[in-house]
Amino acid sequence: MVALQPLFELQKIDTGLLQLSHRQATLAERTNLTKAKSTLTATQSGQAVAAAQLDKVKSEITNLEAANKKCEAQIVKYSQQLRTVIAPREAEALQHEIETVRAERSANDDQELLLLDTSESLEQQLKQFADQINSQSEIVAVATLALNQALKSCEAGKQLLDDQRLVAASLIDPKLIKLYDIKRNKRTTPAVADVHGSKCQSCHLDLSVVELATLKKLGVDEYAECPNCDCYLVV
């Protein structure tokens, strides 16, 4: 039977490469970075909402102040008119106008006070958002660094295994490597395994005494294969 130990070594390297690419695809560092980024994004949208609210409140305050200036002017105007009118009915009418405008001004003042409270609390919120964004940006930076380092270490591990694979493959008949590749592509379990006791280490099923004896009697150019899972066997 053909000696399959070198191919078994190649299989071990390929298993290592597979584990490495799985590790690379499921790095905890990537999950951490994604989480940190989404936390930061949420805070930034909160900040944008609060900033828009503050703009709106400020413009409402500006409008109220402009309206009150108008009220003041009207009160001055009516008061001057009041000094010149003689008819009591006209005076009464002007008095009434002045009261109406004063009431409007007072209502505006009340509203402005409420808006000032709101604007103060929004400014407080914005300060908190800014602090949070600072610390969350730092977390994103640290997580980015950690991911880059993890990727670099995966890359270095891959380079090492690739080099080992070149050496290991150079010791094997290319025809056998082709057969191995075909077998490997058709399965998820190892395409080459050894036997512990009577157990195939790929499918973990026992070979019978007869099956083992048959494998040992194979011709020099024949490959030992597991009768259960069809992998190449090192016996």
Ligand SMILES: [Zn+2]
């Ligand atoms: Zn098997």
